[in-house]
Amino acid sequence: MDQRTTGLYPKFTVRRNDGRDQSSGDRAGAEYFVLDLTFDPYAVPAALAYADACRAPFPRLSDDIVAKVFAPRTPQRDENGWWLHPVLCWQEDESFQLREWLEGYGYEISVIEMDWAENSDELFEALEETGSVCGWLPLSPDGEGWYLSGIYDTDDGPAAAWIRKIQEAA
Numbered sequence: 001m002d003q004r005t006t007g008l009y010p011k012f013t014v015r016r017n018d019g020r021d022q023s024s025g026d027r028a029g030a031e032y033f034v035l036d037l038t039f040d041p042y043a044v045p046a047a048l049a050y051a052d053a054c055r056a057p058f059p060r061l062s063d064d065i066v067a068k069v070f071a072p073r074t075p076q077r078d079e080n081g082w083w084l085h086p087v088l089c090w091q092e093d094e095s096f097q098l099r100e101w102l103e104g105y106g107y108e109i110s111v112i113e114m115d116w117a118e119n120s121d122e123l124f125e126a127l128e129e130t131g132s133v134c135g136w137l138p139l140s141p142d143g144e145g146w147y148l149s150g151i152y153d154t155d156d157g158p159a160a161a162w163i164r165k166i167q168e169a170a
Contacts, residue, residue: 011034014032016030037068038086041086044089044090047068048069051063069086070107073085077151079132080133080134081134084150084151087149087163088149103166106165107166110146110161111162112139112140112160113159114127114133114138114157115157117139123158124157133158136151136158136160138162141162143164143167144164145165146163148160148161149163
């Protein structure tokens with residue numbers, strides 16, 4: 001099935017755990033829309049738009065959605081060692097202000113370049129020979145709470161992005 005031409009169709013069956021969407025419930029006949037936050041690059045901005053829209057009347061729900069979208073993931077590096085957290089996959093516009101966008105959701109980013117690694121000469125040699133950065137295990141920045149959110153190529157060479165909740169001053 002070609003997902004680009006299929007459109008919307010009943011791919012999932014969803015029901016409420018509390019039973020309120022059953023025939024006698026106050027939500028009988030409710031329709032639900034499922035988002036795949038792991039593999040669908042459009043799900044992240046959709047979920048965050050919902051979180052923004054419901055922030056005033058439902059701040060806890062909004063906070064929970066943001067936390068779910070930004071939650072740490074186990075990196076699934078491809079055969080060449082690249083990987084991006086779903087929260088970073090959807091934005092391809094080079095003029096996008098990532099740092100400011102993250103701050104708007106209460107997160108900060110730190111970028112570590114591969115040429116800062118102690119064994120960078122070996123890593124760059126391997127990259128030249130194989131096209132792979134699989135041997136690079138980027139070290140996290142100083143401080144608490146950082147989690148890896150991407151290993152990707154830049155104009156200046158491979159880099160690793162680390163994200164964390166903005167730390168409140170002590």
